Every structure is written in structure tokens, then in C-alpha cells.
Amino acid sequence: MAGSYSSAAGGPGGAFRAARRRGRRAPRIVALGGGQGLSASLRALRRLTAELTAVVTVADDGGSSGRLRDELGVLPPGDLRKALAALCGDDEWGRTWSEVIQHRFQSDGELHGHAVGNLLIVALWEKLGDPVAALEWVGRLLGAHGRVLPMSAVPLHIEASVRGLDPAEPDVVSIVHGQAEVAVTPGTVEAIRLLPEDPPAVPEAVEAVHAADWVVLGPGSWFTSVLPHLMVPQLRDAVAGTQARKVLALNLVAQPGETEGFSPQRHLEVFLEHAGGVELDFVLADSAAVGAVADCEALRDAAKRLGAELVLAPVAASDGARHDPELLAAAYDRIFRTHGRIAPWR
Known part of the structure; x- marks a missing residue:
């Protein structure tokens, strides 16, 4: 068709x-x-x-998610938060909570750039010790129309083989590390790997x-x-x-x-x-x-x-x-x- x-x-x-x-x-x-x-x-x-x-990727290493994963050793919560926000309803409750968990603090201090939902998710992870149960609690609070799960219970790193990373050497294949870097890399991504394998x-x-x-x-x-x-x-x-x-x-x-x-x-x-x-x-x-x-x-x-x-x-x-x-x-x-x-x- x-x-x-x-x-x-x-x-x-x-x-x-x-x-x-x-x-x-x-x-x-x-x-x-x-x-x-x-x-x-x-x-x-x-x-x-x-x-x-x-079922959501857990390889983000940039922004608020990257800071929380580096400091606390947790899964990066950002993509999980975005999925929960997308499942919020179109009524006043859903719209309000979607906006709240997506809200980012603006300051000159350490909270700058952190999303409220990221902090909420990580707090529940620390309290419950169970990433799946914690996400279910957040989903109930938001009235989410569905369930959100991480694809892996361990934080992942992405490596990419990139051809032509340096325009002066268009045929050379280099390794680019991290989701944030791979997402904006110049050159041509030819393959990816996850770490740990x-x-x-x-x-x-x-x-x-x-x-x-x-x-x-x-x-x-x-x-x-x-x-x-x-x-x-x-x-x-x-x-x-x-x-x-x-x-x-x-x-x-x-x-x-x-x-x-x-x-x-x-x-x-x-x-x-x-x-x-x-x-x-x-x-x-x-x-x-x-x-x-x-x-x-x-x-x-x-x-x-x-x-x-x-x-x-x-x-x-x-x-x-x-x-x-x-x-x-x-x-x-x-x-x-x-x-x-x-x-x-x-």
C-alpha cells in the first residue's frame, strides 16, 4: 500500500x-x-x-541528564521525562503537569538548566531503588496515558565511527564518544556501538x-x-x-x-x-x-x-x-x- x-x-x-x-x-x-x-x-x-x-534510550550524556548521571551514577532521566510529558492528557491536569516537569530552572547557581522532572525522577529512584517502580509513580502523578520504561537498567554510552570528521581528511574514520557529540558531529556516521557492550x-x-x-x-x-x-x-x-x-x-x-x-x-x-x-x-x-x-x-x-x-x-x-x-x-x-x-x- x-x-x-x-x-x-x-x-x-x-x-x-x-x-x-x-x-x-x-x-x-x-x-x-x-x-x-x-x-x-x-x-x-x-x-x-x-x-x-x-521503551526509552538511556544514553544521554549532555545537559541536565548528563550532570545528574555523572554526579549520582543514575540513568539519564531526560528522555524518560520527555516521554512522560508526551503521555500527559490534554485536560488542565495533564497540561499543567507536562509544563511543570519540562520546566527548567534559570539561575546563576548549580540548579541552572536542570529540569524539574529530572530531579523528581531521580529523587524517586533514590527513595525506591527501583527505576521501573519510580517511573510508574511519576506516571500516576501526571495521569500519564501509558507506561514509560528504560530500555536498560544501566547508563549507556554511544560510540560512533565517523568518516570525514576533519574536512581536510575526508576518508579518515574517527571515533566520536557520547550521545551529545554524536548528535552534532560533522562528517558521516557509519556505525554505532554501545558501551558497555x-x-x-x-x-x-x-x-x-x-x-x-x-x-x-x-x-x-x-x-x-x-x-x-x-x-x-x-x-x-x-x-x-x-x-x-x-x-x-x-x-x-x-x-x-x-x-x-x-x-x-x-x-x-x-x-x-x-x-x-x-x-x-x-x-x-x-x-x-x-x-x-x-x-x-x-x-x-x-x-x-x-x-x-x-x-x-x-x-x-x-x-x-x-x-x-x-x-x-x-x-x-x-x-x-x-x-x-x-x-x-x-
Whole structure:
């Protein structure tokens, strides 16, 4: 299937509410990623199901998260906080708490730049000694429409092999250390690694993937938010072996530094290089971002190499650089309803 479509009558949220009135089970959906890309996906998916789990990268080493992880030895809380904020409702309670946990202190002292939600999450980690239980407490406080889990229980570091880091030596491959540096590196990222190697997955994340009806990867920073999940062996094996159907949502534009100059097709080629046996069912791309017919055909061929069908839909906001939550929800909704094994909304 490749072509544009609009949401079902009444919108995706209306379809979900109608399904609940009929007593039908909403689909269990697991979304893997980190940062703003995962947040965009969660804002869309929470309109479709109450059975939503976010599995989040834990390799951030910059800003408030990096300072807390260095000082206290904890998981970096920033991407987990963003996921929780994205799951807040659109009512006054949800909007208020979303703004509060995203609030950053501005001062001349040590609190400068720290996000309130980061401090709250870390405080609960220290009190409870259980990262999963602490995130569930925060989720209940916020009234989050879903669950947030770290992909690993240990803080991770990203290393990248980058070609042409020095413009004077375009063919030399160098090693760049740390998520914050990889995200803005000049040159071309060719591969990534996680340290420690073969990190343990959070068992609840593995269980959620195995129990899911759908697994959604992307959009997001390709090398630092999307691909790291495939570097955690237990999580990669769960994604490869689950009976859930899998959707990969492509980015709207290349990211300066990390994927500078990448076409949509190149994103899929890089995913295939790191996939480790993971096959997909669908690749979702914005119809305007793909562009020419030739580009569409190349992207469809790249999707087929991953075992996937290409789905084109309008999912971009008016600026063309961000995903619109309603449009993205409508695209996911159409895929789930048309191809879901349990057909929850038919």
C-alpha cells in the first residue's frame, strides 16, 4: 500500500472511544525511541490506545541528564521525562503537569538548566531503588496515558565511527564518544556501538514487546534514539521474535550533523545495516517528504529489503519539520485498523 489517506470518520480518538464502548480490547502498542521523535509518536499513539508502553534510550550524556548521571551514577532521566510529558492528557491536569516537569530552572547557581522532572525522577529512584517502580509513580502523578520504561537498567554510552570528521581528511574514520557529540558531529556516521557492550535489557521492556500487538520504532534521531534499541541483545531479540507487527516511522528531514544529507532511502539502508535480523511489516513516510516518483520507488525497494510495505501519508505539521500528532495518529490508526490481527475497531 502506498498512497495518502485521511483518518477514519470521527478521527482516530473517536474510533478508540467507540471500541471501548463496544467492549473491544484496545491494541497493546510498544513504542521504542527517545527524545523529541519518541514524544511525537507518543502524542499520536495515546489517542489510539490505553495500552501504550514507551521503551526509552538511556544514553544521554549532555545537559541536565548528563550532570545528574555523572554526579549520582543514575540513568539519564531526560528522555524518560520527555516521554512522560508526551503521555500527559490534554485536560488542565495533564497540561499543567507536562509544563511543570519540562520546566527548567534559570539561575546563576548549580540548579541552572536542570529540569524539574529530572530531579523528581531521580529523587524517586533514590527513595525506591527501583527505576521501573519510580517511573510508574511519576506516571500516576501526571495521569500519564501509558507506561514509560528504560530500555536498560544501566547508563549507556554511544560510540560512533565517523568518516570525514576533519574536512581536510575526508576518508579518515574517527571515533566520536557520547550521545551529545554524536548528535552534532560533522562528517558521516557509519556505525554505532554501545558501551558497555551487550547491556542487559529491562525485563519489563522485553515482556512488553513480547505481549504487544504492534511495535513502533521512530521517528527520531537515527543513530542516537532509534538504532540503539537494536544494540541491546535481549531487546533486539524480543523485537525480532515478537508476534507483534512492526512499523518504522521515518523522519521528515535529515538531522544536521547526525544524518546530514541522508535521504529517506538512506535511513532505511542504515537501519538494515544495524538491524541484526529484525524485519519490519510497514515503513511509514510523509508523502511530501519522499518527493519524486523515482524517490518513492527507491524507498519502496529499500522497505522490501526489510520485509516491509511502504505506507505514504501526510503526517507533517505546517512547518514541514515536525510531525503533527493528529495526522500521525490518523496514519497509525489506518495501518492498525487495516492490518491488525485483532481488528479492534472494525
